[in-house]
Amino acid sequence: xxxxxxxxxxxxxxxxxxxxxxxxxxxxxxxxxxxxxxxxxxxxxxxxxxxxxxxxxxxxxxxxxxxxxxxxxxxxxxxxxxxxxxxxxxxxxxxxxxxxxxxxxxxxxxxxxxxxxx
Amino acid sequence: xxxxxxxxxxxxxxxxxxxxxxxxxxxxxxxxxxxxxxxxxxxxxxxxxxxxxxxxxxxxxxxxxxxxxxxxxxxxxxxxxxxxxxxxxxxxxxxxxxxxxxxxxxxxxxxx
Numbered sequence: 048x049x050x051x052x053x054x055x056x057x058x059x060x061x062x063x064x065x066x067x068x069x070x071x072x073x074x075x076x077x078x079x080x081x082x083x084x085x086x087x088x089x090x091x092x093x094x095x096x097x098x099x100x101x102x103x104x105x106x107x108x109x110x111x112x113x114x115x116x117x118x119x120x121x122x123x124x125x126x127x128x129x130x131x132x133x134x135x136x137x138x139x140x141x142x143x144x145x146x147x148x149x150x151x152x153x154x155x156x157x158x159x160x161x162x163x164x165x
Numbered sequence: 166x167x168x169x170x171x172x173x174x175x176x177x178x179x180x181x182x183x184x185x186x187x188x189x190x191x192x193x194x195x196x197x198x199x200x201x202x203x204x205x206x207x208x209x210x211x212x213x214x215x216x217x218x219x220x221x222x223x224x225x226x227x228x229x230x231x232x233x234x235x236x237x238x239x240x241x242x243x244x245x246x247x248x249x250x251x252x253x254x255x256x257x258x259x260x261x262x263x264x265x266x267x268x269x270x271x272x273x274x275x276x277x
Contacts (some may be wrong), residue, residue, distance in 0.1 A: 051208075080265075089255060089267035106264075113249075138208065152197060152259055156209035 051157035053139050059163045060129055068124045068160045072141030080140040080154060081124050082115055089163060096122060097144070129164045136161050161164065167192050169258050171268035178246050180277045186241040186271050188256030197259040198239045200230055203270075204252040212254075215239065226250070251275045 052071045060066050072079050077098045082090040092106040097118040107113070111129075116122040126133055140154040168191045179182050190196055200212040213224025220232040230241045239256060256268040 082265075090265070097238045097262070140258050142210075153199070153211065153214060154265060156201070156213065158208035 050154055051139055051141050053137075053160050055158040055160060056158065057161045057163075059165065061165055062126055062131060065125065065127045066129055066162065068126075068137050068162070070122045070124070070139030070141075072120070072122070072139070073155055075143065076141035076155075077119050077144050078120050078142045078154075079116055080142075081122070082138045082140065083108075084136045084159070086135070086136060093124070093137075115135060126162075129162075131164050134162055134164045167196075167258065167260050167266055169256050169266050169268040171254075171256050173211075173271045173272045174269070175272045175274070177274040177276060180248050181245050184241075184243045184246045184250070184273070186254050186273070188239045188241065188268060189237050190239065190256075190258050191237065192258060192260065195234065197263075198230075198232060199257040199259070200224065200228070200239075200241050201255045202226075202258055203255065204251045209255070212241070246273075246275055248275045248277065 052124055054069045058066055079096045081093040083093055084090045094107055094114045095103040099106045111127045114124045136159040138156055140156045142152055142154045170189045172187050198215045201209040202212050203209050212228050213222050213230055215222050215232045223229050228241060228243050230239055232239050251274055253270045253272045255270050258266045260266055
């Protein structure tokens with residue numbers, strides 16, 4: 048079946064512009080996560096959605112970052128007034144659910160959006 | 166604080182040789198542990214996972230990992246490496262707060 052998809056695959060923008068990144072999770076997955084991966088580093092958690100619960104925004108680095116999710120489907124990550132330090136690969140993942148101790152916690156990742164801020 | 170450590174930033178092995186990638190975690194309870202692989206230009210692919218039970222887990226592509234509570238380790242192994250295994254490997258723990266904690270990654274190069 049279809050995996051997690053993300054668009055665009057690559058995005059080049061000028062400093063100060065806003066960008067929107069899109070994520071389509073695996074159908075039926077209620078949990079959706081955004082991560083950032085800077086060059087040569089591991090992933091940093093940004094934000095997490097679970098069903099109709101309030102999102103966990105604890106990883107967002109600044110108020111320039113925001114994300115929305117429509118129901119249990121598409122999510123968009125928006126970065127306003129981009130800075131050069133925002134250059135990174137932004138990865139989206141989804142999982143069946145997020146209940147402690149259950150198989151559904153396994154996260155499946157999309158291919159990422161590579162963002163370059165000039 | 167909970168953390169995952171991969172001591173080796175870069176490893177080079179010859180094709181056909183055995184491989185072991187090290188991972189140590191710092192966590193109060195038994196964590197859920199994963200190994201992911203990221204090939205150049207590709208997303209993260211799940212290799213294997215440990216939730217509970219048998220401490221030796223088998224994954225895709227001939228990989229296995231062993232959970233050792235006494236050593237707080239979850240090392241990844243493969244008996245014979247193929248050139249296509251060249252990639253970056255991440256050891257990951259899932260904490261009770263619902264977040265994945267990633268190690269810094271180990272880049273694997275394979276010599277012909």
